[in-house]
Amino acid sequence: MRRAFQRNQALFIAWFLLGGVLLIPILTACSSSKASSPALSTSGNPTLTEVFRQALSEATHSIPTATLTPTPSPTATLTATFTVTPIRTPQALPSPFTTGLLNPLDTPHTYIRDTCQYLKDRWSPDKSPPGTVVMPIMFHSITDGEVSHPYQITHARVSQLLRDLQQQGFEAISMEQLAGFLQHNQKIPFRSVLLIVDDLHSEAYYRDHFEAFLRENHWVLTNAWISEPEASQRVLSENQKLQNEGWVDHQAHGVIHNININEFKPGAMIDTPLYGNITAEQFTRNELEGSMRRITEVFGKAPIAYIWPGGNFSKLGVQIAREVGYQLGFTVNPRGPLMYNWIPLADSEDPARPSFRPEGYVQDPLMVLPRYWDQDASSHIDTVRQISKQAADAALQTQAIELEYYDLVCRSKYGPVEEPVSPTPTP
Numbered sequence: 001m002r003r004a005f006q007r008n009q010a011l012f013i014a015w016f017l018l019g020g021v022l023l024i025p026i027l028t029a030c031s032s033s034k035a036s037s038p039a040l041s042t043s044g045n046p047t048l049t050e051v052f053r054q055a056l057s058e059a060t061h062s063i064p065t066a067t068l069t070p071t072p073s074p075t076a077t078l079t080a081t082f083t084v085t086p087i088r089t090p091q092a093l094p095s096p097f098t099t100g101l102l103n104p105l106d107t108p109h110t111y112i113r114d115t116c117q118y119l120k121d122r123w124s125p126d127k128s129p130p131g132t133v134v135m136p137i138m139f140h141s142i143t144d145g146e147v148s149h150p151y152q153i154t155h156a157r158v159s160q161l162l163r164d165l166q167q168q169g170f171e172a173i174s175m176e177q178l179a180g181f182l183q184h185n186q187k188i189p190f191r192s193v194l195l196i197v198d199d200l201h202s203e204a205y206y207r208d209h210f211e212a213f214l215r216e217n218h219w220v221l222t223n224a225w226i227s228e229p230e231a232s233q234r235v236l237s238e239n240q241k242l243q244n245e246g247w248v249d250h251q252a253h254g255v256i257h258n259i260n261i262n263e264f265k266p267g268a269m270i271d272t273p274l275y276g277n278i279t280a281e282q283f284t285r286n287e288l289e290g291s292m293r294r295i296t297e298v299f300g301k302a303p304i305a306y307i308w309p310g311g312n313f314s315k316l317g318v319q320i321a322r323e324v325g326y327q328l329g330f331t332v333n334p335r336g337p338l339m340y341n342w343i344p345l346a347d348s349e350d351p352a353r354p355s356f357r358p359e360g361y362v363q364d365p366l367m368v369l370p371r372y373w374d375q376d377a378s379s380h381i382d383t384v385r386q387i388s389k390q391a392a393d394a395a396l397q398t399q400a401i402e403l404e405y406y407d408l409v410c411r412s413k414y415g416p417v418e419e420p421v422s423p424t425p426t427p
């Protein structure tokens with residue numbers, strides 16, 4: 001009886017204390033006080049302690065509180081949505097195509113910064129297939145007689161070169177086509193040639209050496225036009241006539257021309273009758289701007305390319321050329337053919353070819369494009385064809401990896417590549 005009373009009394013006390021435990025947080029919740037009651041100590045009575053523990057346990061398991069059963073927050077839901085394990089991960093893209101058919105010091109330089117745009121333009125069906133190649137060739141001085149200095153070539157050899165090109169499947173393109181091809185891989189003939197005649201020439205020169213063949217084959221010719229104010233009105237009007245006939249296209253080749261843009265020493269001055277005594281930097285700007293302005297005036301269209309006089313150039317010159325609006329530039333270094341996002345250039349001097357200035361340091365491959373020389377271009381045609389074929393074969397090997405990369409990384413932003421173009425295998 002006494003024990004029962006004691007037990008009931010203990011239970012009562014436990015419930016009383018429990019009421020206090022539950023009540024205190026409710027009361028204190030409204031205040032900033034964190035005080036708790038010191039009267040809750042139960043350590044003096046083991047029986048009471050055990051009963052209290054049990055009661056408290058039941059109480060805390062039966063009374064829902066915010067702390068014990070958290071409501072899922074929006075953050076938790078979002079996290080769950082975005083932590084999807086990827087099923088496919090893209091392989092690293094293969095390194096650009098290389099070939100043993102170039103001089104070991106002449107290495108392919110790429111220039112398209114946006115990888116996704118590059119892959120889209122490389123594989124879209126309306127673009128040029130991989131392996132499409134351009135051979136730029138320059139002509140300096142064609143003579144009807146015997147060759148009397150190193151820059152000259154006979155009329156007969158020029159005719160032979162044009163026939164060789166045609167028989168090996170090449171077609172001539174314009175500077176505008178080349179710019180579209182190099183920048184966006186726009187469609188051009190699989191084997192293309194860009195014929196550039198340097199300096200001022202009379203109407204008769206073009207008619208004698210090129211007209212019959214070009215008209216028959218619907219080819220165009222590019223002229224590197226010197227915008228010197230002294231050029232006779234006769235030469236100018238003859239060239240305007242050729243342009244209007246649609247088969248000679250004039251691009252920029254300086255104003256003074258005979259003083260080449262170069263890596264001038266700091267503080268260098270240049271004195272010419274046309275410009276007076278000016279800094280080398282101002283001279284560089286005058287040459288590039290003057291060519292652009294004058295050609296626009298006399299031929300009614302802005303030039304796309306700057307053909308560096310003497311094949312010389314400078315890093316500053318390249319930067320100014322970009323500011324002025326040129327899209328392409330040419331040296332006289334015959335390093336190899338051009339392909340989309342693939343320009344053979346050198347990063348260091350070559351003792352075996354001391355006259356070839358390295359171009360890589362200007363960090364703008366499109367402004368320092370190589371050109372073949374007319375005298376030995378025929379002997380390079382087969383090499384150009386082989387490089388084209390190797391590039392097409394290499395593209396076949398890497399096509400699946402490149403297209404999977406595009407699909408995983410680029411497609412959502414750049415759109416699909418429908419029925420990718422197939423590299424054209426060449427015989």
Ligand SMILES: [Zn+2]
Nearest residue numbers: 198199309310
């Ligand atoms: Zn020249």
